[in-house]
Amino acid sequence: MSRKAPTIHDVALRAGVSPATASNVVNGNRPVGDESRARVMKAIGELGYRPNRLAAALRAKRSRLIGVVVPEISNVFFASLVHGIEEQAAASGYELVLVSSSEDKAIEQRRIEALLDRQIEGLIVVPSNDASFAALRDKRCGGVPPTVLVDRGCGSPGVDTVGAECAAGALAATRHLIGLGHRDIAVLTPWINLANIRARIEGYTRALDEADLSPRARVCVGGPTLDGLRGAIEQDLHRADRPTAIFALTNVAALAAIKAVRALGLDIPGDVSIVGFDDFDWMCALRPYLTTVAQPVDEFASSAWRLLMQRLSGAARAEEVRIELPCALKVRESTGPARPRLKIAAGA
Amino acid sequence: MSRKAPTIHDVALRAGVSPATASNVVNGNRPVGDESRARVMKAIGELGYRPNRLAAALRAKRSRLIGVVVPEISNVFFASLVHGIEEQAAASGYELVLVSSSEDKAIEQRRIEALLDRQIEGLIVVPSNDASFAALRDKRCGGVPPTVLVDRGCGSPGVDTVGAECAAGALAATRHLIGLGHRDIAVLTPWINLANIRARIEGYTRALDEADLSPRARVCVGGPTLDGLRGAIEQDLHRADRPTAIFALTNVAALAAIKAVRALGLDIPGDVSIVGFDDFDWMCALRPYLTTVAQPVDEFASSAWRLLMQRLSGAARAEEVRIELPCALKVRESTGPARPRLKIAAGA
DNA sequence: GTGAAAGCGCTAACAT
């Protein structure tokens, strides 16, 4: 901050070449003679020149900035996703501008506008709702940069999407529970208006159907917060015909289910079996290790990046690409055979 | 992307005012007459004008971009920190450019250079090592923007820092263990060359001293990865005089300790008590709920942001500010009375 | 292979 930083002009001056040539050795946009190149390199070293990427971006209309939008950075799932994306970005000479929507549609729109104003070249979004992207596109009349939707909004028309085979994952999980003898299986979910969640519910429903258990389907909706989810499932757990198994459709829902079951003094999986969603280290550290439907989050990140780069390089086909990656059911300790319900001990 | 976006020039033209006036209604830098203001607003609406923040930043030399550097985004602690910072940034009209150092000094330097090239106005860094910032400053000969170091590098000269009272936290944790009758308490840590870690070790050592247990101090160093940490503590656990308690100095170390103890078929806290570091939801979901030293991560974020904004506004004093926030020992279920060691069951 | 010149879109001086 002492005296103002040298510009490419200074470099050119010192090297006795034109700014254009200096620029060309820095960016390799066009061939440069060995003689000139050497002198420019020398000048750069002596001056400690660093290019101003802001100016370069303005002129070249290439910011090499990618906007990343997630509902909640502190959610392990999204944090892992961002981690994966950042790795790719660093390797490709891009930087990430990260914003959070807090699961709020209005905030999301506002934050995305901020990203667009910054001339980001592309967008990777876990939208707060399935219609987010369509809304954005409508408002901007098509003036939206290449975008990839991840985890949510999968299959939206006109945009590349990456997601999991949620229905299949949920089907496997529910079958597992039914195979264990469970007949009262509750689903715990933050909401039901997202397609990926609906797919999970559909998988659940299908499994129930197969076993003629459809009438016993029950879905607890608790909102995005831990407390809300916990409250929702606790209510269900208080009923006389309380579920003997809970299928939590997100990692936060799984946490909520565990806490609720504990709070009632019930045993996992003795009284209540639990299947979660997503798979992270802490889920198999303390007991019981959680049975869960693992989503391939690293592949989410790499697929999303690949798709985005294809769009940016113009190498992509006109139609949207829709990637669906398989989930893996990890059977661990939180699920066990169904047992007859005991009353909750008074005062427990 | 259809036809090129309107510029402030177009707005001015349509409103019948000068670009300067249009700019002034957009930015409120100088007062504008009601008449002109209204016409500019109208033009903006009709054209769907959005300012190009890249150009504005270049001209005004104010990017309103803050660089954030963390060792590992997927680590819950850092993810929570970033979450907190992003909230503040959004509220203050800034955006965050997020990079990860992967705990690697060279990568860190490279990524920070990339941030500086983008003319970020400030830097919030969890450095990969205590000397990172000094190295950066040396290399750039003072050409470094306002910076706040968080979690690590606390007390570094010439830079604002935010951290926890690690020694006190560790002292409390170790006293708790000693009070439970433990005499062989191992520390598990990724490394010992970071000041915050050394402070934790110092707190541990002090507590040992108080109880005349100094000769029994043992520190297992396992590197940053879960597997490395787990391997390190497993070795110690295999010894005949294995520890009856483990004090893990990071959340990853805690996870490693738990996994290692489990793998040996030992009970927590029956055979081995564990105290962790940091506090997150999953730590008190599955059993046993983890006793841990909680760092006030949200306050880390808000303090760091406040400090940075003070520097940016010039409202800060010349000397560096050093903030140390208290930790809280959360006593839960993973710590219990020391019991005589039993042999590890053969074949377990 | 190299240079001269024109701006990217915006805002800060300096006018009035």
Added chain:
DNA sequence: ATGTTAGCGCTTTCAC
């Protein structure tokens, strides 16, 4: 209160 002008630092025609 408003307009005019210059130029942030860079890249890119277009010449040679």
